[in-house]
Amino acid sequence: MFKRSLIALCALALATGLAGTVGAQPAAEKSERKGPPADRAPNVSVTRHTGTFGGQRISYTATARETFLRAEDGTARAAIFSVSYVREPRDPNRPVTFLFNGGPGSGSVWLHMGAFGPRRVAIPSDGTDDGAPPYPIVDNPDSLLDVTDLVFIDPVGTGFSHALGETNPRDFWGVTQDAQSIAQFIRLWLNENGRWNSPKYLGGESYGTTRSAAVLNQLEGAYNDVALNGVILISTVLDFGAGADTPGNEMTHVLNLPSMAATALYHGKATAPSVEAFVEEARRFAIGPYAHALLQGQALGAEERANVRRELARFTGLSEQYLEQADLRVTPSRFYKELLRDRGLTIGRLDSRYTGRDYDNAGEEPDNDPSFFGIDAGYTAAVNQHLRDTLGFRTDRSYVTIGSVQPWDWRLGQGRDSDAYLNVAPYIGRALRENSGLRIFVGQGYYDFATPFFAAEYSLSRTGIPQDRIHYRYYGSGHMMYVRDDDRVALSRDVREFIRAR
Template sequence: MHTIFKAGIAALTMIALHTPPVYGDSHNPTEKNDSDIESHSASAIAAPREFVTEHSGTFNGAKLRYRARAGETYLRDEEGKPSAAIFSFDYVAISDGKDRPVTFVWNGGPGSASLWLHMGTFGPKRVVVPSGAGHAGAPPFPLVASSETILDVTDLVFIDPVGTGYSRALGEHDGKEFWGLKEDAESISAFIRRWLSDNQRWNSPKFLLGESYGTTRAALVADILENEHSVALNGIVFISQALDYAGSTPYVADNLISHITYVPTMAATAYYHQRVDARGASLEEWVQQARDFAVDELLPALFKGNTLDADTRARVRDELARLTGLSPEYVEQANLRVRGTRFAKELLRDEGKIVGSLDARYLGDPVDDLTARADFDAASNAISGAYTAALMSYMQSDLAVVWERPYLSPADPRLSDEWNWNPKGRDAAWEPHWVNTSHNLVSAMEANPGLRVLVASGYYDLVTPFFDAEYTLNRYGITPDRVDYKYYGGGHMMYVNEEARLSLLSDVRAFLKAQLR
């Protein structure tokens, strides 16, 4: 789903081809071309397929007529032949001028289609799941108007990368040509440039919004757009930031950084499940105690290794236990290095429960209580079925998408194994290191002094911890006034919590408006 795999580069020079849209209304949708297109199809490739409908709605109190286009955009290789079809869901205001802002939205993985952000909060309709971390149950799942979304201030384009959703490689091209750190970013930047041309929107304010690996992608795409193609951006929204993977890889034993970045999230989780004596502190105050301890005491202690004196070790051990709700004995056995993946299983082990990784508010009941780490993610299990069913139903009922092609969510099963994490190219020599696109973000921000970033994080995210976002973006020379941090009472997809969803939308809307001023 949103698993944070780790990535690398290569890249064709790609130019997108897209047939200008033909429009219909929601009762008489226009569909282009009935031919299906798959990888390694015949040399005669049919025109891009699209489904266009018109709608109206009220968003943040503003009435809006908008056109929805669900369809393909073709990328082309150096010989001008179609190399891939990227499918997107475009929501564009009707008769609102060519300078209206447009926000390009994607999820992560790599290998995730855009359905989470699309159906969770930013699309014009959304699926309703229990806000209090309960299981969504069985269908039917409520599908309601998302009247709080940001369509009042920006058009929205939800992008499914190659190998996800309906997006596929074409002709003689193979999916792995697009499955890599740089390859993926090149294809998405090519799509954006083609979309701007097809829709005559080059002078529109432009925003990127990514979640999880989608933030890794967003930093790279911003660098490519700003420095290789002179496409100026107005802002970037990072949801559940993952730029430098050192701080979000807790399952590597000798990764010192993740033992620090995960402490505040573990403390927040223990606070939520009432496994600590917070002594009257608020969640924010408790989390700040964990931040201070992690940097001022735990980091120096871990750095000293076996030269740490016994008294200091005991003090650090006991404080780590106090903040995280774990026993001093467990922390001692862990050698002061509590892995986030093991914490999910250990915190409530005495109750026979595990906490979710994507959202630690969720609880699971494993069959085997003795394993060191959870065998499944309780949060993913609780909501995945609802999101998938909602998107498929919404496509058929509202967007008039009728297509025999499978919608890949999860992605093409080859994608994970064939993903190229080498930043120098699939066949180049490379000494492996942590994936880190922070430098790409810095490069984009150097090229564009007006570019600012909003970072949205969930307190209970055990996949991309919020303290890692702070650690990452605070150390690259980016001035504090160019980065806004916002925190929510949820996890990786904080918007499943209704209060967090409303706050997230309000914060993103305010960020966009501020950048437009």
């Protein structure tokens, strides 16, 4: 989740922060950031359970705990909250998968309680609102516990994770700083659980895919490396430069067009034999005639402009008049408002199957994202009940599903040009070149505008990234494809096959 501020709970990844004055900080700020004491013991709860996953009856231990990240002098700087599900009897050669969500201010609640955990919240599967409680919390036969142990991680500022003592939480809020803390946690987990020689996987969703690439670099990019067997990218965002919805960036229009086509088809604004066929046609048009037209700028000729406008209308479901007024460049936020304006509806950003109604129908952008407020209440209730009641984790802290981790440091530390164009895909390319056993799984929803599927394909097709070990799978929903029952089953099957195929 990384775009516009109006949908702030889903858009924290664009928060670059404000520049501050170097020097002593006022006492009030020191007081605000003072965390819990660093000399207490970590909070831990261990429970034992059984369940049926992938058709197998499995006994497992659930450990909900804090892990302290310490400075070189031994001072505890942060408490990382995680939940580990480990099959019994324990097997040191069994795969283990480390999972997190994105934001970058999101806890791991979504993958935990929606996709891969042993229990999940059952919200509507058809793109309608989750309504009011109680929400069903049910056994999840699609959990991956039959093929891998699972560790769900909340980075600092999310879930129950927080800075300790006088540590400023901003020390952990940045692409590299965050990755370093997660890599440190993973090494500690491997130490404590005797799993250094286990097959290892990383899995992230949304900004969690950015985090996966950055953590991969921290684990494998030094001599004291932790080699991985696979990285699971769900709703991928790696190249923030190409996907930036900013004036003058033509690539964002190219990369969003296939998602617009899929959405127009879903809502009856376009016709095609199948979504797969239509988006493939849209890919070819986007990277060909459309890109050619956009890159000419104001030198574009009238005849070519008319041809492109006509085809653009066919793919997007928008009128040629509107496309002309937009100079052939429709931003996603305008598309959300315009596509179904004649029906008085807006569409979702995270999942464009969802629709909503605004205060009025006159504006050019939606009031909010119906695909987020359509699911968030159910997940918040479910994670709190599961952690506090089923797993017995006791704390007075509120679980932060989506929180403010601002300002976020987006620099990769390589100088002006590299930091201006944020792209972590080269980390994946380097790891693939240097680890012959590493494979990449990419799962994308057709109706996702937060992390469009064509943008994921583009970022992973660049120079220096071996293509033979990247596996793509597509789903008939959006950013959180597992909210749709059929896609959760398919995602579970696809990831299970990916892990087994090592």
